[in-house]
Amino acid sequence: MSLLQIALYNLNRRKSKGFFIFTSLVLASAAVVAILIIISTMQDEISEQLADVGANIVITADRGGLTFQYGGITIPELVFDSVTLTEADLDAIDTIPDRDMIIAVAPKLIGTVSSEDQTIVLMGVDLPGELAVKPWLRFNDSGKKIDKPVEETSYDGQVEMMEMDYEALILDRMVDVPVLGNDEAIIGGVMAEELGISEHDSLELGGKEYNLIAVFEETGYSEDSQLFVPLGEVQDLLDRPGELTMIELTADLSKIDESLLIAQLENALPHAKVTGVKQAVMRRNELLNTIGRFGAFSGSLIVSASFFTALLTIFASVKERTREIGIFRAIGFRAKDILTIIIAEALLVGFIAGITGYHLGLAVAHKISPALTGIMLSGSWEITALLITVVLTAITGSLAGVLPAIKAARLDPAEALRFN
Amino acid sequence: MADLLIKLEQVKKIYKTGEAEVEVLRNLSLTVPPGEAVAVMGPSGSGKSTLLSIIGGLNLPNEGKVIIDGIDLYCLNRERRADFRREYLGFVFQHFQLIPYLTAVQNTMLPLTTTRYPARKKREMAMQALERVGMERKCNRLPNQLSGGEQERVAIARAIVNAPPLMLADEPTGNLDTTTAQDIMKLFSSLNKSGLTILMVTHNPENTKYMKRTIAMQDGVIVSDTDSLAVVAGNEIEFRESAGELR
Ligand SMILES: Nc1ncnc2c1ncn2[C@@H]1O[C@H](COP(=O)(O)OP(=O)(O)OP(=O)(O)O)[C@@H](O)[C@H]1O
Ligand SMILES: [Mg+2]
Numbered sequence: 321m322s323l324l325q326i327a328l329y330n331l332n333r334r335k336s337k338g339f340f341i342f343t344s345l346v347l348a349s350a351a352v353v354a355i356l357i358i359i360s361t362m363q364d365e366i367s368e369q370l371a372d373v374g375a376n377i378v379i380t381a382d383r384g385g386l387t388f389q390y391g392g393i394t395i396p397e398l399v400f401d402s403v404t405l406t407e408a409d410l411d412a413i414d415t416i417p418d419r420d421m422i423i424a425v426a427p428k429l430i431g432t433v434s435s436e437d438q439t440i441v442l443m444g445v446d447l448p449g450e451l452a453v454k455p456w457l458r459f460n461d462s463g464k465k466i467d468k469p470v471e472e473t474s475y476d477g478q479v480e481m482m483e484m485d486y487e488a489l490i491l492d493r494m495v496d497v498p499v500l501g502n503d504e505a506i507i508g509g510v511m512a513e514e515l516g517i518s519e520h521d522s523l524e525l526g527g528k529e530y531n532l533i534a535v536f537e538e539t540g541y542s543e544d545s546q547l548f549v550p551l552g553e554v555q556d557l558l559d560r561p562g563e564l565t566m567i568e569l570t571a572d573l574s575k576i577d578e579s580l581l582i583a584q585l586e587n588a589l590p591h592a593k594v595t596g597v598k599q600a601v602m603r604r605n606e607l608l609n610t611i612g613r614f615g616a617f618s619g620s621l622i623v624s625a626s627f628f629t630a631l632l633t634i635f636a637s638v639k640e641r642t643r644e645i646g647i648f649r650a651i652g653f654r655a656k657d658i659l660t661i662i663i664a665e666a667l668l669v670g671f672i673a674g675i676t677g678y679h680l681g682l683a684v685a686h687k688i689s690p691a692l693t694g695i696m697l698s699g700s701w702e703i704t705a706l707l708i709t710v711v712l713t714a715i716t717g718s719l720a721g722v723l724p725a726i727k728a729a730r731l732d733p734a735e736a737l738r739f740n
Numbered sequence: 741m742a743d744l745l746i747k748l749e750q751v752k753k754i755y756k757t758g759e760a761e762v763e764v765l766r767n768l769s770l771t772v773p774p775g776e777a778v779a780v781m782g783p784s785g786s787g788k789s790t791l792l793s794i795i796g797g798l799n800l801p802n803e804g805k806v807i808i809d810g811i812d813l814y815c816l817n818r819e820r821r822a823d824f825r826r827e828y829l830g831f832v833f834q835h836f837q838l839i840p841y842l843t844a845v846q847n848t849m850l851p852l853t854t855t856r857y858p859a860r861k862k863r864e865m866a867m868q869a870l871e872r873v874g875m876e877r878k879c880n881r882l883p884n885q886l887s888g889g890e891q892e893r894v895a896i897a898r899a900i901v902n903a904p905p906l907m908l909a910d911e912p913t914g915n916l917d918t919t920t921a922q923d924i925m926k927l928f929s930s931l932n933k934s935g936l937t938i939l940m941v942t943h944n945p946e947n948t949k950y951m952k953r954t955i956a957m958q959d960g961v962i963v964s965d966t967d968s969l970a971v972v973a974g975n976e977i978e979f980r981e982s983a984g985e986l987r
Contacts, residue, residue, distance in 0.1 A: 321849045321862065326842070333841035647837045650798060651851045651898070652826025654819050734799040737833065 323657055327664040330641075337637050338669055341630045341717065345673035346680060348626030349713045352619045353681025353705075354688075359615040363608050376578070377569040379413075379585065381405055382593040405564040409589055413567070416584040424452030424570040429551060431558040431565075433525055438515065440525070441546045444554025447500040453568045457543060460509065460519070460535040505530040506548040509538035514545075523547070526557045623716060630720035634666060638724040645728050646736025655729035662725035663718050670717020674710030681709075744807075745906060745937050746772035746795060751804035753790055753960075764790045766960040767804070772939065774905065777932040779948040779968060780941045782957035788941040791957070792908050795939065796829055797821040809905065826851055830899025830936075832909035836891040838883040838898075845870060845879040848897045855902070869897040873927060889920035896927065900936065907931070909940040913947060925950040 331338045381404035410427055413419070426449035431442050443450075451457055500506065505523065512518055512535045522531045530549060538544050555561050571581055578596045585594045638645070645658055682701060753765040764787045772778055780788050793799035794806060797813050798821075806813040808828060816824060825831075830851075838847045848866040857865070870876045873893040883891055892912060899907050909928070913921035921944070929950040932938050940951065948954045948968045956964040 321842075321846055321853055321859070323853060326839075326853065329841045329846070643837070644839055647833070647839065648850070649822060650796070650825065650831050650833075652822050652824075652829075653854060654822045656819075657854055734793045737793075737798075737837070 323660045324664055327661050327668065330661070331665055331668065334637060337633060338665070341633050341666070341720075342669050342673050342676075344626040344629040344633075345670055345713055345717055346677040348622050348716070349674055349677025349709055350681035350684060351622045353678055353709055354685040355615050355619050357682065357685040359611055362611055376573055376597050377571055377582065377585065378595045378597055379405065379409070379567040379569065379589060380565070380593050380595070382591055405567065405592060407562045407564060409564065409567065409592065412588040413569075413585065416581075416588050418576055418581055418584060421576040421581060422569050422571045424449055426450045426453040426568040426570075427551060427564045427566075428568070429554045429558065429560060429563060429565050431554060431560075433557060435523065435525055440511070441542075442525070442554050442557065443543075443546045443548045444551040444558075445500075445548050446551055447506075447548070450548065453570050454541075454543065456539050456541065458537045458539075459506075460537050500533070500548070500550050502550055502553060503528070503530055504533045504550075506534045506536060507532050508536050508544040508546045508548075510544035511547065525549070528553075528557075627716055627720050630666070630717060631723065634662070634721050634724040635727070638662065638728045641728070642731060642736045645731050646733045649731065649733035650737060658729040658731075659725045662728050663721045666721025666725075667714050667718040670714035671710060673717065674713030675706070677713055678706045678709040744771045745774040745776075745809055746770065746939070747805075747807040748795070749805040749807070751791075751794060751801045751806060753787070753794060753799070754802045764960050765794070765801070768961060769804075770955070770962065772937065774937050775932070775935060776953060777928070777938040777951040778940065779951035779954040780939065780957060781943070781945070781948070781954060782963075786957040787960045788957055789910055792910050792939065792941055796831060796908050797824055826854070826902065828904050828906055830896075830902070830904045830907040832892075832895050832899045832907065832912045834911040834914050836883070836888075836895045836915075838891055838894060840883050843880050843882055844875060844886065844894045844897075847883070847894055848879075848901050850898060851902045865901055866897070869901040870894070872900065872931075873897045887920075888916055889923065892916060892920075892924055893927070896924070896931075900931065904936075906937045906939070909938065911941050911943065913942065913944060918946075921947070 405427075407427065410425065413422070413425065425446075427446060428450065429442075429444035431444070432439050433442055434440070505525075507515075507517070507523075512532075515523075517523065517532060519532055519535055522529050524530075525547075530553075536543060536548075549557075551564075555563060569585075571578075573581075582594045582596055586592070648658060648661075649655075748768060748770040750767045750769055751765050752763065752767055755762045755764055768787075768791065770791075780791065782788050790799065794801050795808070797806075797808075797816075800814060808824075811824065811828075813821065813824065838844075839850065842850070845863065845866050848869050849862050852862040852865060855862070867876055867879065870879050873896050875890060875893045875897060878886060878890060883894070886894065896912075899909075912928075913924055916924065925947050928938055928940065932952075938951070940947070942948070951968050954964075954966055954968045955962050
C-alpha cells in the first residue's frame with residue numbers, strides 16, 4: 321500500500337466531500353473554458369469587423385497653417401489645386417526600411433472640373449489602393465470582376481497581437497476589385513443620384529467620355545459626392561502630370577510602432593507632412609482589451625470562489641480527520657507523508673475535475689452561448705486546451721490543499737489522539 | 741540492544757491550560773529491561789497515558805531524559821522521532837484507532853507504507869501479523885464489519901507488523917467484555933514470551949496477571965512497583981488501595 325492508495329481509499333469513502341470539491345472545480349473550469357471560447361470568438365468577430373481600419377497614415381504636402389478634419393483628427397488643410405507631392409514620392413516611400421509594414425498605398429490627385437453646370441470633385445486614384453484604404457466603399461451592384469489578384473505585397477512576418485492578419489483581410493477584399501480602364505470612372509452614390517445617372521451611363525469631362533462602370537453605395541462620407549477616375553486621367557485633365565494631392569497608407573500597426581513608421585516616412589519625404597490616423601485601431605484594440613479584461617475578471621472571480629470552496633472543504637475534512645492523522649503520525653508517518661496524502665487527494669480531484677470541466681465548458685459554450693449571445697462559436701476540442709485546463713485545475717485543487725495539508729502535517733499527534 | 745530498553749530519568753511533564761499549570765509527571769524515573777511485560781495502573785488522571793505518550797516519543801517532557809534502546813528520544817527532531825516510532829514501537833490505542841476506510845490487512849500494512857519493501861512483501865508481512873493474532877481469514881473486512889475484539893486484534897497486528905522491540909498499549913481491553921479481554925491478554929502474554937517488550941496501561945487488576953511486573957501511579961509519581969504475581973496472589977487489596985482504585 322502506498323500514500324497514493326491511502327488518498328484514493330479516503331476519497332472513495334468520503335465521496336460526498338470529494339464530490340463537493342470536484343463539483344466546484346468542474347464548474348469553475350467549465351465556466352472559464354466557456355468564457356474563454358466565447359470571448360475569443362467575439363474577439364475574432366470584432367477583429368474582422370474592425371479590420372476595416374482604412375488608412376492609418378496620411379501624407380500631404382507640408383503647408384502648415386490651415387487644417388481640416390479627416391477621420392476625426394486634424395490634418396493640414398488641402399487646397400485642391402495646390403500640389404506639391406509627386407509620383408516620385410511613391411518611389412521614396414518604397415525606400416523606407418520598414419516598407420514591408422505598409423500594406424496598401426493610395427496616391428491621389430484631387431481636383432474639380434465643371435460638367436453640365438455642376439462642379440464635380442474628381443478623385444484621381446489607383447483603384448486597388450483606394451479600395452484598400454477605404455474599406456467602407458462598396459459597389460451598388462456587382463462591378464466588373466478582376467481576373468488576377470491586384471497587389472502582390474510580400475512580407476513574411478509573423479501573425480501578431482490581435483490574431484488578425486490585415487494583409488490577408490485586405491487582399492481578400494481585393495479579389496473583387498474591378499479594373500478601371502482609362503476611359504472609365506466610378507461615381508459616388510449621392511452624386512449619381514444628383515446627376516441622375518447610374519452604371520453604364522457615361523459622363524463627359526474636359527471633352528472626354530467616361531463610362532461609369534460602377535456606383536458606390538452611399539456611406540455618409542465625402543466619397544458619396546466624388547467621381548473616381550484613374551490617376552493619370554486626372555493628371556491630364558488638370559494638366560498636372562506626375563503630381564499628387566495626398567497619399568493614404570494602410571500599415572500594419574500591430575507589428576510596428578506608428579511613430580517609428582512616421583519617422584521613417586518623414587525622413588524619406590522631407591517636404592511632406594506625415595500624419596497618423598490611429599484611433600480606429602486604438603478603438604478596436606480598446607474594445608478587444610475591454611472584452612479580454614472582462615473575461616479575465618469574471619474568470620478569476622469564478623476561480624477564486626471555487627478555490628475557496630475547495631480550501632474550506634479540505635480544511636473541514638482535515639479537521640474531521642484529526643484523529644486519523646494522529647494515528648498516521650503515531651505509527652511513524654512523517655509530516656511530508658501527511659502532506660503528500662492530503663495534496664494527492666486534492667490533485668486527483670482537480671485532475672478529474674479539469675477533464676470534466678473542459679468538456680463541460682466546451683459543450684456549454686457551443687450549446688448555450690449561441691442562444692445567449694447570437695454568436696456561432698469557432699472553438700473546438702483541442703488537446704492542448706484540454707491539457708492546459710487539466711493542469712490549471714489540478715494546480716488550483718492542489719493549491720487549495722496546501723494550507724490544510726500544512727495544518728494537518730503540523731498536528732501534534734499526542735493532541736490528535738486525545739481528540740475524541 | 742542495550743541492557744535497559746526503557747530508561748526514564750527524572751521526567752517532568754507540565755500541562756498548561758490557560759493560566760493554570762498542572763504537573764502531570766513529577767520527576768518520574770523508570771527502567772524496563774528488554775523482554776519485560778509491565779502493567780501500569782492508577783486512577784484516572786494520574787498520568788498513565790501521558791507517561792506512555794512520552795515513552796512513545798509523542799509528547800515532549802518539560803524536564804528529564806527518555807532513553808529507549810540507548811537513543812535519547814528527545815534529542816531527535818520530530819521527523820526522526822516519527823522514524824523512531826516506525827522502527828521501534830508498536831502502538832495499541834484504547835479505541836483501536838483503525839482507519840475506517842481501510843480493510844484489516846490495509847490497516848495492518850499502514851506502518852509499512854513508507855518503508856521500502858515491495859508491495860508484495862508488505863502484504864506478506866501484514867498477513868503474517870494477522871495470522872499471529874488469528875485474523876487472517878477476515879483480512880479483507882473493513883473495521884465496521886469486525887467485532888470490538890476483532891478490531892483489537894487487527895490493532896495489535898498493526899502494532900507488531902514491523903517486528904518492533906517494544907509495544908505500548910493504552911487500555912487495550914477497556915472496551916471489551918471479560919472473555920474477549922482475557923483472549924487479548926493471552927495474546928499479549930504469548931507475544932511477550934516470543935520476545936516483545938510490553939508496557940500496558942490498564943484499569944483492570946485481572947489483567948496484571950498476564951504481565952510480569954505492575955507499577956502503580958498516583959498524581960504523577962510511581963507509588964508501587966511490584967512483581968505482578970504478588971498483586972494477584974495476596975496483596976491485591978493493598979495494591980488497589982495504593983493505586984487509589986478503591987478509594
Ligand atoms: N494536552 C493536555 N493539556 C492539558 N492537560 C492535559 C493534557 N493531557 C492530559 N492532561 C491532564 O493531565 C492529567 C493526566 O492525564 P492522562 O491522560 O495522562 O491520565 P490517565 O492516567 O491516562 O487517565 P485515564 O485513566 O483517565 O486515561 C489529567 O488531569 C489530564 O486532564
Ligand atoms: Mg489514559
